[in-house]
Amino acid sequence: MVELFVYGIVLGSIISLGAIGLTLIYGILRFANFAHGDLMTAGAYVALFMVTGPFSWLGIPDHTFGALSFGWRMLLALPVSMVAVGGLGLLFDRIVFRKLRLKGSGVVILAMASLGASFIIRMLVLILWGADYRFYRPGLLRPALELPLGVKIRPDQILILLMVSFLVSVLHLFLQKTKMGKAMRATADNMDLARISGIDTERVIIWTWMIGGALAAAGGILYGIDVQLHAGMGWNFLLPLFAAAILGTIGNMYGALVGGLVIGVAQQVSTAFLLPTYKPAVAFMIMILILIIRPQGIFGGSHS
Amino acid sequence: MELSGILAYLVSLAVMAGIYAVFCLGLNIQWGYTGLFNIGIAGFFCVGAYTTALITTPKPTGLYAQYVQQVIGLDLPFIVGILGAALVCGVIAFLIGIPTLKLREDYLAIATIGIAETIRLIFNNEHALANGPRGLMGLPQPLQGLVDPRHYNYIYLTIVVIIMVVIYLLSERAIRSPWGRVLRAIREDEISAAMSGKDIFKFKMQSLVFGSMIMGIGGALYAHYTKAISPDVFTPLYGTFIIWVMLMAGGSGNNKGAILGAYSIWGIWIGTKFLTNLLPVTLKARAPYIRFLLIGILLEIILIYRPKGLLGEEKKVSKFLD
Numbered sequence: 001m002v003e004l005f006v007y008g009i010v011l012g013s014i015i016s017l018g019a020i021g022l023t024l025i026y027g028i029l030r031f032a033n034f035a036h037g038d039l040m041t042a043g044a045y046v047a048l049f050m051v052t053g054p055f056s057w058l059g060i061p062d063h064t065f066g067a068l069s070f071g072w073r074m075l076l077a078l079p080v081s082m083v084a085v086g087g088l089g090l091l092f093d094r095i096v097f098r099k100l101r102l103k104g105s106g107v108v109i110l111a112m113a114s115l116g117a118s119f120i121i122r123m124l125v126l127i128l129w130g131a132d133y134r135f136y137r138p139g140l141l142r143p144a145l146e147l148p149l150g151v152k153i154r155p156d157q158i159l160i161l162l163m164v165s166f167l168v169s170v171l172h173l174f175l176q177k178t179k180m181g182k183a184m185r186a187t188a189d190n191m192d193l194a195r196i197s198g199i200d201t202e203r204v205i206i207w208t209w210m211i212g213g214a215l216a217a218a219g220g221i222l223y224g225i226d227v228q229l230h231a232g233m234g235w236n237f238l239l240p241l242f243a244a245a246i247l248g249t250i251g252n253m254y255g256a257l258v259g260g261l262v263i264g265v266a267q268q269v270s271t272a273f274l275l276p277t278y279k280p281a282v283a284f285m286i287m288i289l290i291l292i293i294r295p296q297g298i299f300g301g302s303h304s
Numbered sequence: 305m306e307l308s309g310i311l312a313y314l315v316s317l318a319v320m321a322g323i324y325a326v327f328c329l330g331l332n333i334q335w336g337y338t339g340l341f342n343i344g345i346a347g348f349f350c351v352g353a354y355t356t357a358l359i360t361t362p363k364p365t366g367l368y369a370q371y372v373q374q375v376i377g378l379d380l381p382f383i384v385g386i387l388g389a390a391l392v393c394g395v396i397a398f399l400i401g402i403p404t405l406k407l408r409e410d411y412l413a414i415a416t417i418g419i420a421e422t423i424r425l426i427f428n429n430e431h432a433l434a435n436g437p438r439g440l441m442g443l444p445q446p447l448q449g450l451v452d453p454r455h456y457n458y459i460y461l462t463i464v465v466i467i468m469v470v471i472y473l474l475s476e477r478a479i480r481s482p483w484g485r486v487l488r489a490i491r492e493d494e495i496s497a498a499m500s501g502k503d504i505f506k507f508k509m510q511s512l513v514f515g516s517m518i519m520g521i522g523g524a525l526y527a528h529y530t531k532a533i534s535p536d537v538f539t540p541l542y543g544t545f546i547i548w549v550m551l552m553a554g555g556s557g558n559n560k561g562a563i564l565g566a567y568s569i570w571g572i573w574i575g576t577k578f579l580t581n582l583l584p585v586t587l588k589a590r591a592p593y594i595r596f597l598l599i600g601i602l603l604e605i606i607l608i609y610r611p612k613g614l615l616g617e618e619k620k621v622s623k624f625l626d
Binding site for chain 2: 031032034095096099100103105107108109111112113115116117119120123124126127130235238239242246275277278280281283284285287288291292295
């Protein structure tokens with residue numbers, strides 16, 4: 001059980017990365033981005049492409065760092081993929097979402113467009129890489145470390161936790177200390193008010209997509225390192241992401257972080273008495289419970 | 305291909321498009337008239353199909369029972385299966401409506417995605433319920449002995465069209481009634497509808513349940529057409545997304561548009577199959593993905609450039625106005 005709890009924290013930290021981006025987009029652009037899971041998929045596959053493609057042609061050494069399952073190539077692929085997926089989100093915003101915003105389409109139409117975007121991304125992944133399961137390093141033995149209480153954990157998983165902590169800390173500093181961070185929080189609070197106080201809301205939107213996309217890409221890559229890559233992986237993350245964002249109150253980044261960890265732990269612990277394939281359903285049940293008991297989430301005031 | 309072969313192909317195309325038209329009519333009640341964002345159609349599709357399968361097939365006995373497990377098998381006629389499918393879908397819609405219809409409109413969307421995924425997982429994993437991933441087969445078809453089995457699709461097309469027309473007429477009737485006007489008022493402005501003394505929750509619930517029952521009928525019609533069902537059919541792609549594209553293309557808020565959208569998008573979908581047959585062999589294995597990519601792009605184009613669809617909504621629906 002302790003072991004499942006630890007694995008749940010690892011899974012939950014990955015969910016958190018997706019949920020933070022989802023909740024930022026939800027808070028600032030005001031629509032449910034159903035393409036967010038597939039942005040995670042896109043991130044994982046862009047990294048796969050970089051690792052097996054350009055970085056191997058450039059002759060970047062292939063050896064791994066100590067007991068970890070990846071090396072320089074992956075370390076370089078991570079930021080490249082984060083920027084690329086941030087750009088992908090932004091591209092969809094320019095081609096689709098911005099046009100709909102300017103036409104004054106409702107949030108539901110934007111959400112539907114994001115559903116379309118999610119299928120477009122998934123189909124592109126399927127066309128380019130096919131439907132098979134992929135690994136960053138096929139056939140690699142991944143020994144686990146023994147921790148107290150009989151917990152086995154792989155070095156990769158410790159690195160995942162460190163990486164998520166790092167990214168979340170950077171985001172925290174960005175939101176609290178920089179002018180753009182402040183502008184983003186103000187826009188999430190009230191877009192019209194932010195605009196008349198002289199905040200360039202279009203720039204805020206650009207930053208929102210870049211951050212949301214980059215975090216989603218990181219989440220997808222870390223999941224790919226921990227488990228495997230599959231074109232449907234992001235879709236399976238969609239319910240946990242929404243459950244985490246709603247649990248932690250829509251628009252609240254710290255709430256999404258906590259929500260992600262809670263959902264991850266619940267999903268892993270549930271495998272002790274349910275089939276592992278039911279994990280998305282577990283996230284869904286928790287979400288329904290929150291919607292019944294406290295629809296504004298744990299960090300929401302009663303006014304919302 | 306000789307003429308009778310082409311004709312048979314067109315008939316099978318018309319049957320599937322007719323079944324999809326039933327789904328579009330159901331979704332039109334929910335989305336087109338009430339503004340309910342249901343993206344878990346695949347769930348109702350699945351439940352409708354399995355319900356009729358369990359109602360109309362006999363429970364396996366003897367050696368066969370070792371290979372096929374199903375929780376019940378009532379061996380009742382087709383029409384009972386259809387009604388049962390509608391009933392069960394209505395109950396599920398009611399249950400999902402309770403926590404979500406009072407909340408923001410997009411929460412219903414997330415909840416319906418969740419219910420669709422959960423339903424698929426249950427049918428995939430609970431082998432005792434309906435044979436797990438292998439699914440059920442041997443569903444009976446109504447009026448089977450009437451004609452040569454080779455020409456049976458003509459009979460089934462007639463059945464599908466009759467059911468589609470009945471649902472169309474019922475739906476038109478409902479939407480032109482005071483009840484339909486309340487739904488449209490809720491869609492346009494929930495608060496002012498509430499201020500006129502309408503119980504928003506009650507009307508939304510009725511719309512959700514009514515639309516989902518129609519979807520259940522669609523699922524049942526599909527099951528008796530293919531005679532074999534398994535959980536992997538009811539994916540978000542075939543079960544939800546394409547139906548949304550059909551309704552948006554035809555014109556949400558217009559029942560004729562719903563039917564037109566189903567037939568034209570299904571025609572395009574089948575047409576692209578012939579196009580992708582021209583692709584080089586290396587790409588052929590991935591042709592379905594290319595086709596779905598095109599459907600996804602089509603949805604974005606419709607949303608941006610023609611949000612009203614081909615027909616658009618009829619603004620005046622009362623027969624006393626012209």
